[in-house]
Amino acid sequence: MYIGIHLFFLGWIIINRLFLPCLPKQPELKEEPLVSVLVPMRNEERNVETLIKSLKNATYRHTEFIILNDQSTDGTQQALEQAIAKDQRFNIIMGTELPKGWVGKVHACHQLQQVASGDFLLFVDADVRFRPKAIEQSLSLLQQKRAQLLTGFPAFDVSPFLSKLLVPMLHFVILFHLPLFLANYTKFKAATAANGMWMLFEATSYRKMGGHAIVYNSLVEDVHIARKVKEHGFKVILANITSSVKCRMYDTNAEVWEGFLKNSYAGIGRSPFMAIVLIVFYTIFYILPPFLAIYGVFTGMYSWLLPYALTIAQRWYIDMVTNQRWYLSVLVPLQAFAMLAVLIQSMRKSYKKQAYSWKGRHYS
Structure with a gap:
């Protein structure tokens, strides 16, 4: 037994894995809308150079890159200015004081979307690295599935020992506990997963359902905002993005x-x-x-x-x-x-x- x-x-x-779509190797786009790539940064000095390199190497050219320095106390601002140089696609904005009751990252994302002009909003964490075609691959799958939000968990670079134990369990929890047919093919809110490291929204739908402000006090804002997307009748796709997107979440066991x-x-x-x-x-x-x-x-x-x-x-x-x-x-x-x-x-x-x-x- x-x-x-x-x-x-x-x-x-x-x-269950059969219902987790992968990013297409050769993306086919029906159109090429403007994508706003939005990156919240707080004390991310160590990640600036590699992230900016990924952004600059992106092959999807109809983009704008907006980075919010969320009151960093390290050398994030200086590193950003040095790495970006004179690339006109980049815009650095300074984060405002965190309002009472808000979670820091949620407030940062809220500020980012306020200045974004793209037809699609791609929220990316500072510790993410991605292959040159990752943006159009994500956009292609979103269009193919006729969804308003595409999200996924990247491949993880696990250096600290505790990271080797805990971080890979994120994929295990998704493929074992989440019925992916319900997650990807129904509006059933309880069967919803999302990852704030990589979230591509159709901008009109995102703002119609209230954006990040609607989950202002959530520590798991990615899941809660994905549920709100479904609640408003829109479609969420959880994809396997590990072939194109990688992340090193933590550098020390204490951080893990x-x-x-x-x-x-x-x-x-x-x-x-x-x-x-x-x-x-x-x-x-x-x-x-x-x-x-x-x-x-x-x-x-x-x-x-x-x-x-x-x-x-x-x-x-x-x-x-x-x-x-x-x-x-x-x-x-x-x-x-x-x-x-x-x-x-x-x-x-x-x-x-x-x-x-x-x-x-x-x-x-």
Whole structure:
């Protein structure tokens, strides 16, 4: 029975993946509208050079690049001016004071869209790098699917050890927990996922449903704004963008922990019931299997190695289709443990009404 459940999980992941469209290798555009590429930056000095290089190398030429310096306290502004030089496609704007109750990134995106003139708005995080055709590939798939929002999770460059454990689980959660048919082919709001690192909106629809201002106080604004898109009768497409878009989210273990801490419990709607279900589920099906495998080796009951092997197979398949490091799949029990640890700590902070911290700002 236990082994059969793991076989079912593997089959489900393989079938579910069929409803996750990939960016087209050779994009075909019905028209070439103006795309505003909008980048919020707060203390992103280390990412400026590589991001600007990606933007400059983009082959889709009907673009404008607007970057908001969100009151950075490092050398972001100087690095921007040096990297951009005299490229007239770029516009740097200075962020205003964060209003009470707003989340920093949401406010930055809100300010960016106010000065954007594009027919489409592509919100991109500062730590993203992308291939030259990524913009027209995204626009082509959006037009093909007749959607008003296209989003996706990039391939991840995972350097810190904690990043190797937690970051790849983002793809696992999508392909395992999210019924992608409902996400991509229905207006069912509960089956919605989005990633603020790469969100391409049709501008008219975006502003009609209220833009980022409608989720001004959300720590998981990407998911909440995608739900608002569906709520207004528009279509959302979650795509596999890993062939063209890459991201290095964190450089230190402390950053990994802090980043996941603010989103973990909020990401499940601050539901204690859902938290308990996830803790029990991942403990039984993803933390227990290596212990069963050890028991099987010492007792000669080698069938008990199968659950662990099947969990590795699940992770390996997901890592393969999302351009992740396949050998990290053997760490799936540690990955599950780390995910639960950050969830429990995030839940504890919520119940104690302790603030979450990110880039020098604090959110309740």
